[in-house]
Amino acid sequence: MTDQNRFLLSEKDIPKAWYNIQADLPGPLPPVIHPGTKQPIGPDDLAPLFPMGLILQEVSQDQYVEIPEPVREIYRLWRPTPLVRARRLEKELDTPAHIYYKNEGVSPVGSHKPNTAVASAFFNKEAGTKAMTTETGAGQWGSALAMGCHFFGIDCEVYMVKISYEQKPYRRVMMQTYGAQVTPSPSQKTNAGRQALQKDPANPGSLGLAISEAVEVAATSGGVKKYGLGSVLNHVLMHQTVIGQESMKQFELAGEGPDIMIGCIGGGSSFSGFVLPFVREELKNGHGIRFIAVEPTAAPSLTKGKYLYDFGDMAGSTPLIKMYTLGHSFIPAPIHAGGLRYHGMAPIVCYLYDTKVIEAVAVPQNPVFEAAVQFANTEGIFPAPEPAHAIRVAIDEALKCKKSGEKKVIAFNLCGHGHFDMGAYDAYLQGQLEDYEYPEAAVMEAMKEIPAL
């Protein structure tokens, strides 16, 4: 046993390949269905939006996909990220449990998102894409893709939800500094935007609408522009497995392995990136690791949703995906963890939840911020509201160990820092945060709009 706090790897330890769990699942993922033909879609159906390199990764059954050297070159700016033993938090909780966190907040944009943004930009560059389009809420994903595109000389067009564009300008500035063109959505640039503005010129925008704008621009560009998505899809989750692969090596340095692994879920990519390499071991050898996905009570797709075919976006313009869904028309309450406000869930996460490989739990906003403040006050770091969901459950599990006397090893993914979320901390300290319990009636209503197959 070591007395170290931080377990660091050198650049040569950056994984050389992404791990693709599709190769190890007991059965295939349910096919993605074309909403018109009701038939499984093929690679060509996705070609207007994504380069073939990414489409092939999306359906690949290879266990590992090599990480191109230019992508690893950029990963070296911040990877490997530290795995840290939270000794001061353990002491504060007076728990026999050992608590570890993987700190993805050390990336230049402050989250795990560049792991896939850089890869996505690279494969687009290879395919000759001139510009990428995407949507962003408060700007986490948009700033990651802006950086990735800039590094590979691709133009980046971000449709940013208008109310965030106006009220949270800091991430917009970050994207613009990386050279991205940031447009408040709804805009006059697309049919989707114009229609929304015609109905209501004061429309504050929504993530669903911004997706529609970004997709429309790419789909109607004659192949010059492609669309970038930052979560949900198989290839995105695969790119994120650098997190878990590094963690596995770092636990070897720590001389112990996790009994419980915890991550927050919105689309599912940060959780998956952290746990999937361990899930592989679990499927093979059954060590008995518990994997806990933490969602907000305001958008509890795993714990309250149904496992059905539904659209990925609000407008119903994507293929149909089998996933735990609250209904694509469901609009989650305005919790500060904007990255967790999604009606559905990554198909891989859904498959693992359905087959009981992973667990899920939903937590309300105030206990989440209570945990965030406790973490800041012991470890110093301010977590983003999204990973604060994971911290809440990590602390709860550590307190159970205090009662039971068990020396469990608890690990969570700190997928981003909270430097752009201090307004949320302010609201919490002033007692102004709502908990937003499960909105049953709204979900029941949205479920009615899930298309019949």
Place this chain on the structure above:
Amino acid sequence: MTDQNRFLLSEKDIPKAWYNIQADLPGPLPPVIHPGTKQPIGPDDLAPLFPMGLILQEVSQDQYVEIPEPVREIYRLWRPTPLVRARRLEKELDTPAHIYYKNEGVSPVGSHKPNTAVASAFFNKEAGTKAMTTETGAGQWGSALAMGCHFFGIDCEVYMVKISYEQKPYRRVMMQTYGAQVTPSPSQKTNAGRQALQKDPANPGSLGLAISEAVEVAATSGGVKKYGLGSVLNHVLMHQTVIGQESMKQFELAGEGPDIMIGCIGGGSSFSGFVLPFVREELKNGHGIRFIAVEPTAAPSLTKGKYLYDFGDMAGSTPLIKMYTLGHSFIPAPIHAGGLRYHGMAPIVCYLYDTKVIEAVAVPQNPVFEAAVQFANTEGIFPAPEPAHAIRVAIDEALKCKKSGEKKVIAFNLCGHGHFDMGAYDAYLQGQLEDYEYPEAAVMEAMKEIPAL
């Protein structure tokens, strides 16, 4: 030669002692003078404000001062910090020079300030201090001391310049989350504050006034409260030498050493922490390293000031310190690098400048942000406006190497990230930044108020 980007050390490499350059200077520092008696002050004169542990460090002639284990324990949350080769920046500049930066922005509060805040809180705790008072502008120093005090169970009272308190709430929230009591200055809590408000109820505050409030509260507390200062003083610079000591080990890993070392200067602590261990080698062996201190043209104390006895604060309530000064009544223009808006300079830095061991250069605001954006666009990271001054000069030196073909090794201290300064980036991108060239008339006026000795 290695192809690494980042040179990391393990926790056991955190220095065990601070380096005190007073032991190695060719002569003693000029004494600090009591403004009333005009005699050198002794430790007892400082006792109302500082605990004896820190006062003894202030005047110590020991070459090394042991770092207490509880301080090293907290350093381990983020130290050792990385030394990074900026390969992408080198490539962009097409320079044969090698550029390195020490990244102090990875601390929980995002700057080098906790290196001394934690130490200061520790020695106060040892002395039985119940509360520490301090001032802060935009909040960099205040948040570092708030964290340090919280970790040692000391109350922290921060007087924050009112206009920043209102316009830049994010650092206030950080301090409050760490449990600090943050008061907008001028306040009704002190004579200094009440007098200012009586003259002008709408007084927006200034750093000088906030210092007066914080000092008054400590000095009139009957020893219960002490005052914390985040720069200028000898012991503060000494605490920061962990930066340079680590860098020295990291250059060994890199297989080369610096030819030019660059840092920004406001009070002088981040620059000093970075270079002083190398200055020691230079004084002893004369390798010919150039040390360049970079100041803003808006507050060019080394390049335009006079080496005279002057007050450390605006109100004239401190002892008289021999330093390069623009006059204690000089108010620098509102550049975004708030940490560099100081009329004077650390006595140790002044001594080294006077004896030509170090150089200084002043740069205006727009070229500084041009460098910051170039850095963000190549290395990904957004620097704070203060270290962007150092980046400007590092890039200039690298471009000189491009012309001359010299393969110099250039190193700078990235003493903080810019996540709380995105408004400044926005202003730069929109062409709204002023350069604020040297304000000769204002300085001439302020110089008249420097007291005669």
